[in-house]
Every structure is written in structure tokens, then in C-alpha cells.
Amino acid sequence: MVNDLIQRLKMEYSDELFEQLYRLYADRAIRTATAITGSPASAADVVQETFIRVYRNLESYDLSRPFDPWFNRILYNECNRYLKKHARVVPSEISEERDIPSENDTYDFDRHGEVYELVQRLDDQHRIPVILKYLNDVTEKDIANMMELNVNTVKSRLFKARKKLKEWMLQNRGGNQHGISMGRDPWDQEIEDGLKKGTDDAMRHKDEIWMAIKERIHSEQARRPAEAEIPFAPRESKGRRRSGRRAAGWIAGTAAAAAIVLTVSFQTAPVQAFIDQVKEWFAPQKTVEQELEGTPETSVDQLHEGADYVIYIDESRFKMVHESGVDRIELKEKPTDDRYPEVFMEISQEGIDPKTAADRIQAELQAYPKVESNSVDEPIQGWEVRAVGGTGGKEWDDPVIRYYVFDNGQGGSFVVKQQYFLEASEGFGARFHNMMKEFHITTNTNAESDSK
Template identity: 50%
Template sequence: MADAFDERLKTSLRRATEPASRMQEDVWSRIAERLAAEPTDREEAAEEAAPSPVRRRRLRRAAVGSAAAVAMLGAFLAASPPGQAFVAEVKSWFAPQKTVEEPLEGLPESTEVELQEGTAGYVIYFDEARFRMDRVDGVDRIVPVEPPGPGYPEVYMEISHTDGAPADVAKALAASVEREPTVLGPRKVEFPTAGWEVYAVGGTGGLAWNDPVVRYLAIDDGAGGSFVAKQKYFLEAEEGYGARFQLMMKEFYITENP
């Protein structure tokens, strides 16, 4: 898998950056370092035998490595016409639709998800039968096609970009919810992707079914900034909407430097 991606990336890079060969060598050497961390076929077989939490964490790191390589490529080349063409080609590598299988509400579920392009240099997959993406004040907001109904707290996930390292952004987010009865974090996490998380419960702090929940995830953009995913739902929906938002973030990929 890594070899195929490696070869495809090098071939496209040669074609797309012919006018800037010196920059090409510098870019590729950096990307190759990231790709070298991806598992070989033998290592992947060993991962399959590992306990599932460990396997998911390690495979996720490999996926983040590829995404980071793409992001690094965008940072170096997006300013030039050949670079822009190459970034567009990299985006086209993502399948427009695929099947994901994950446990939801305690049961395994197979779901068809579709590729969505965000406004700040990322793509994400989600089920268009259940969710849609709106633009609210310049921010991408993923909302249920059929909201829970009157009397329920808001349910959505917003994805935005901001300046600052993820750890610093997470500290500021924790301060913004410090008055809530229950606050966890900021804490470094590997699931659903590598980043910093803040989790807060309002209302009774976790005693009522409709206590509002907000979860923030700050993700390094590779260029000194952060993507922030803000998830809002209610306590009873932790294994429903909460789990689905987390699974969406497993399929979050940075495609260019914002």
C-alpha cells in the first residue's frame, strides 16, 4: 500500500513540478520521510493480529502520516500553477464513496459514506442520507437531515480553521467552557485522530438525559495552525450522534495548507 502510494506520488510530482525541479527534490525528500513511517505489508499483517484498540491507533497514525504528507505538499507547491494542478490531482485520489464498518450503539454497522470537501483545505466522509453540510457564518456545519425535534439540545459538528498550535487552542477552548459542571481536558488523544480534546457536559453535569454536551478536537494543520471540530449533542445521544461525529473525524483528511 505504501509502495503504491509512494510511486504514484513521485510520478505525479515529476509531471506537475517539472518547471521547479529544485523545489521538487526538497519537497519529495520531506514527503518520503513521512511515507517511510507507513506500515509494510508484513507490518500490516502483524497489526491485524494486534488487539483492536492498538491496531486502530497504529493504522490511524499511518493514515495521518499520508494526510500530513499531502498537507506538506500543499504548503510547498500550492502557490505555483503546477503545484495547484498537483494538489487538485491528489484530491482526486480520494474515492467519492466508500463503505465503513464501525460499532454504533453497541452493534456493528456497515454504512455508505460520501466524500465532502470543506472550505478550509480538508475533505471528510459522512452519510448523506443522515447528514448534510451547511455554511454558517463562513464555518462548515454538519447537521442531521432530520433533527431530533423540539425540546432537544442542538446537534451539529462544526469544522473551522484557526491560528495557533493545537495544545494552545485546546487550552483556550477549555477556558471557554470552564463554568460547565463537568469539564475534561485539555488532553492529548489519538482517537478519532491525533489531536487535543476538550469535553464538557452542561446542565446537571451528567445526571440528566438531555444535558448538553460539547466536545472540541484541535488538530495540527502542519503549518502552525489548527483545525477545530466542535461537536454538540446531548448526553443520551453519546452513542448515537456523538459516536457518528467521532467516526466522521476518523475520515477527516487535510488536503492543503489553509
């Protein structure tokens, strides 16, 4: 049924067909987003963004692949994007005694409401896998793929989270199992029922969310009359804003991309002088605070200049190597143990548009067990092509290759290749992602602008 809907939508969009798709997945999306964000209002925004992204990417969706994992990954990415912007205050370790409610704690919610609140006490590393498994029925393999983790890591986190929730529930009930559901594993049923109960209230917003999604789709269609006959044609990354996002005259792309595009109409020497002046606006170093593998980390990153761009690098961990046509950011001290796959990020440019470059890269990676390509808004606005090698996500050392392809402002594309291994996704993968947030283009695009 789902594939039939998508096939028909690919041929010709209609509100009726897309609403059918929405209704099929709205419940899981709203409940999951509510549980992860902790707020029905925030969940409504996340669900809107999820279905708008589905709308924009249906044209590139591969009908030979199952839809659910593809949809779940988009939903998770939108939830994760929300969490990065709105930090939660949670314990750093679920095993600490202070995490356990005291015997004197009182609760105003019923038994299932209690379970929901206890799940919310977990840190995100353990909370999110629990929500995905028990509320959205996502397999451990798919959770690992979505969170870029080893399957065994996901199993370990679920085991620890389930153990902690059981301890908390028993302590709240005086050490007995009074009221525990019977049938299948009672603790699994408790968690599932509790998560559903805790997200029931958000379901009343289902119709409002659909109306907002439909309005945004109509708004996008009205802004793209030239593309009206091409359903779901992806928008090129030319520095244009999407609906609902603020525009800025000198700043192009999304805030996450942070790409500075200079539009001046002087001769070559003044143009270069102006570009040099703009480069001076960037501080030579910047203090960066980020959370990696659940632990806050602070670094002082240094400004590095490449061809038509600048980027900040943590020189305590990485170094920049300029090669012929490629700038390579690699580990300052490489591990001596050859069990660890190579970790690096390469930056280059090609003379073709981003979509064409992304399609070529995706074709080159088809030998990998898992390959996917999507348009993205962050850390840059453009295309992301991601592949997992080895066993396809079952082993800790499976190589992960991620490409970001985006407009270089000169009729071509920047191509950023990141490589690390699965177990390092929350470490090196997150560091590379955050580096790209501080990737700034310093390119004169006047010729392109004048030609339009």
C-alpha cells in the first residue's frame, strides 16, 4: 500500500494522496517526536519538518527499499536536530544513585504516567533507543543505523536502560511487582504502555499538523512555478531560504551552513581586496563547546584557509594537509593499532552542479551494503550521500563514508568527504559534523548573480 502511494505521488502530487501517507505514519511520528522532545508543541514542529522533508525527497526515494526505515531515519534526524538546539538537563550516567527516585518521592500521575516520566529521566543515549524500540517498534538493527552505532552498542544501551527503569519502578512500588502487566515480558509491556499513555494527549493535534503541512507544501509549490511540472524536484542550493526561515542579504544558505557569499561588482583587484578584508572578520581562533558521546567538551579551534573557504579546526586533534586539488583534515596522531579504519575529512571542488555530483557519488558507492542520498539543510544546505561498508552496520569497525555536496557559488560544487568507523560516529563523526557548521565560503558570485 505504501509503495503504491509513493509511486502515484512520484507521478503526480495530490493533497489527497499525501494525506493518506501522512495518516499512515502520523501516529508513530507524533508519539515518537513527543516522547523525544518532551513537548507536544515541539513535536508538532518536528513532525511538520519530517513530512516536509519526505515531500521534498520522495522523487529520489528508491522504491526497491522498505519505506519504514527511510521514514524513521528522517524522523529521528529531525528529533535530533531539535535536541541539538534545545539542551536537556539530564544525568550523565544512568547508573548513579542520585538518578534513582527516593522512597519519599510522590507522583501525581498514574502508573503508566509514572513509567513515561521515568523514561524521561534517562540520558539521551539510553532514552532515545528505548523510545524508538518500544514506541515506534524500530528494530535494534535499524536503531543502530539511524544513530550510527554498532548493533551491540544499541543492545547494551537498551539492556542498561531497561534495567534502570525496572529498578526505579520497583522502588516506587515498594519493591514489589504489584500492577505489572502480564502476558509477554511484563517490563517490556510496562514500558510500551507507559510511553503510549504519556503521549496520548499529543494525538489531538494530528489534524492541525496536517493542515500546517499542506499549507507549507502549497507555499513551496507557489514559489516554484518553473518546477511545477516536475513533482518533488529538489531545490538547488543557491543560497535561497526555505519557507519559514529568515533571509539575510549577505548571508546565503541556512544558519547551519554558515556560508558567506560575497556579491560585489568591481574589478579583480578590488574584489580580491574585499575578500581578503572579509576573511579578517573571522576570529583567528574560536572556543567551541559541544557534547560528544554524552560528555561536554570544550576546544579552542584555529581558523584555516582553503581555496575559496575558511574552516575552524581543533589543532590538538587534527591537522590540515594541502594536497593537489584536495585539502585533507586528518588525525594529528594516528593510532598505531591497524584495527582502526582511517579517519579523515577531504575538501575539494568540482565543476558540476551539486545534484549531478551527488548522483555520481551515490553511483560510485553502490558496492557498499548501505547507501542513501538526501537533500539536507544542515550542517550545510545541499546533498548528503552516506554509505556504510563492511557488514553494513553490524560491526564496530564498519567504515562510514559521508559526502556533503553543495554549491560553491561559481557554477560548481564543494565536495566534502568524511570517513570514520561506526563506533566513532558519536566521536569523530560528531566532530566533523560540527566542523562543517563553521565552514565559510569566501567566493565572488557576482558573475552568476548578474546572469540571472
